[in-house]
Amino acid sequence: GESVGLHLPTLSVQEGDNSIINCAYSNSASDYFIWYKQESGKGPQFIIDIRSNMDKRQGQRVTVLLNKTVKHLSLQIAATQPGDSAVYFCAENIPGSGGGADGLTFGKGTHLIIQP
Amino acid sequence: SQTIHQWPATLVQPVGSPLSLECTVEGTSNPNLYWYRQAAGRGLQLLFYSVGIGQISSEVPQNLSASRPQDRQFILSSKKLLLSDSGFYLCAWRRLAGIYDSYNEQFFGPGTRLTVL
Numbered sequence: 001g002e003s004v005g006l007h008l009p010t011l012s013v014q015e016g017d018n019s020i021i022n023c024a025y026s027n028s029a030s031d032y033f034i035w036y037k038q039e040s041g042k043g044p045q046f047i048i049d050i051r052s053n054m055d056k057r058q059g060q061r062v063t064v065l066l067n068k069t070v071k072h073l074s075l076q077i078a079a080t081q082p083g084d085s086a087v088y089f090c091a092e093n094i095p096g097s098g099g100g101a102d103g104l105t106f107g108k109g110t111h112l113i114i115q116p
Numbered sequence: 117s118q119t120i121h122q123w124p125a126t127l128v129q130p131v132g133s134p135l136s137l138e139c140t141v142e143g144t145s146n147p148n149l150y151w152y153r154q155a156a157g158r159g160l161q162l163l164f165y166s167v168g169i170g171q172i173s174s175e176v177p178q179n180l181s182a183s184r185p186q187d188r189q190f191i192l193s194s195k196k197l198l199l200s201d202s203g204f205y206l207c208a209w210r211r212l213a214g215i216y217d218s219y220n221e222q223f224f225g226p227g228t229r230l231t232v233l
Binding site for chain 2: 031032034036041042043044045046049051089091093103104106107108109111
């Protein structure tokens with residue numbers, strides 16, 4: 001089963017606002033985390049990643065925050081645009097196990113809806 | 117650069133018919149390969165994974181099977197489709213992870229939308 005869960009299945013935000021998508025993970029041994037974006041009818045695409053020895057990483061308009069104390073991961077999207085509408089998955093790497101053959105373990109996903 | 121292909125993109129099949137979905141990867145060697153299924157509005161369910169030619173592991177017992185006849189080819193099959201086999205099928209690959217190589221992503225293909233009627 002999946003050990004990574006999300007707080008909200010759907011998040012609706014106004015265009016131009018910042019979006020925050022949350023993810024809780026249960027395995028304290030996880031050493032690497034990724035956020036994926038999946039647009040309708042397409043495969044998931046890499047957005048940003050973070051190693052467990054970091055607590056923040058920034059990309060273009062996106063920031064990932066990692067709080068290992070409470071096993072929480074978040075994705076912040078600045079100035080949300082219509083093209084940001086998608087399902088967002090968090091994924092964790094559990095060393096030596098999980099996800100089959102060193103595969104990632106995925107959360108259930110959050111559907112981000114952008115209101116005009 | 118690496119690319120991953122899946123075909124067909126969409127497929128409509130009657131109940132009881134056979135299935136063959138193909139996935140190929142270019143630009144890398146000896147990848148770990150994965151088949152996922154995604155029901156509408158749901159998350160990713162890992163079906164099979166493979167660490168090498170002819171090596172298949174099943175995560176979920178079901179009506180499907182997988183094969184890896186070549187290093188960069190992964191096939192998902194069924195002898196008789198069920199209605200419950202409908203879904204979005206995703207193939208993915210990942211570089212073989214070692215002790216010091218956990219920090220790499222999985223790359224997904226474009227997916228195959230299967231509708232069983």
